Amino acid sequence: MRNIKLTIEYDGARYLGWQRLGDSDKTIQGKIEKVLKQMTGNEIEIIGSGRTDAGTHARGQVANFKTDTEMKTSEILDFLNRYLPRDIVVKKVEDMPERFHARYNAVGKKYSYYIWNDSIPTAFERNYSFQFPQELNLDLMNEACQKLIGKHDFIGFSALKKTKKSTVRTIDDLSIHREGSLLRITFVGDGFLYKMVRIIMGTLLEIGSGKRAITTIDDIFEQKVRSEAGETVPAQGLFLDEVYY
Structure with missing residues (x-):
């Protein structure tokens, strides 16, 4: 199982914040998870470094997720940016050690x-x-x-x-x-x-x-x-x- 790190940029103007909400698809986490499911065929939960509120923007939000996909990091990057809304951009995709955690490892x-x-x-x-x-x-x-x-x-x-x-x-x-x-x-x-x-x-x-x-x-x-x-x-x-x- 791979542990993938994403560095993400987004314009938060039309979103209700980072955290996924059960009754809305207007969140950053929800949009990315939807595209990852489309890419892998599996439900995937991404872990962000922290929550940003509705309307807040990011140049360097970080998240990670676990997957068994054999796609190259460059292919994951291309897929995400092809299907995500234009106001959410993945800047970098990296393979990380199994224990890397976007929130708990942040200093x-x-x-x-x-x-x-x-x-x-x-x-x-x-x-x-x-x-x-x-x-x-x-x-x-x-x-x-x-x-x-x-x-x-x-x-x-x-x-x-x-x-x-x-x-x-x-x-x-x-x-x-x-x-x-x-x-x-x-x-x-x-x-x-x-x-x-x-x-x-x-x-x-x-x-x-x-x-x-x-x-x-x-x-x-x-x-x-x-x-x-x-x-x-x-x-x-x-x-x-x-x-x-």
Whole structure:
């Protein structure tokens, strides 16, 4: 039995997220599994590195599946890209050791969030960024980023209800880059809680627009309460760039 690794790129605008849903065929996992069944004649379950929410995009999602097909990896790649919708693309197909697991073996991830910081909207970036028309103080936002870097309990920046698992995560890099009206905020860390990037992003925007003091970052870490953090920004600005192994 072979263990196949897929590196996947997708535009999540018209999908309900990564995870397969029993009552809908509008998921990334569901679309790929349907084509794999067509290819092999067998029901195949793919394991993703993690779930992405409805509307979230990916440049480097990773998944694996088990199969006894004798097709070459190049033939699998060609088949998948021939029959998948055009907004889902498999970038790479690799044979992996039997014990490789896309989720459990991941040691880190890189995400980007895009802000269209202009009072005039954009026709071309509307599905791939969040328009925020107010002027932003990037110096304040960068100062806030420094407070978030490192090992912390991020439960206050998460939409998790209750969990017995650890909510401590490490952010290794959090940086802001501007090109004209487009801001790209890059997150690199060992893992991210449910909606953590989008809640941190909302908090940074409130700091940058003067609605919130930088010291509230410390308060959120101390109080560990979701309601103390900023708004959850929309999913369309979020990209999963890379998964590290």
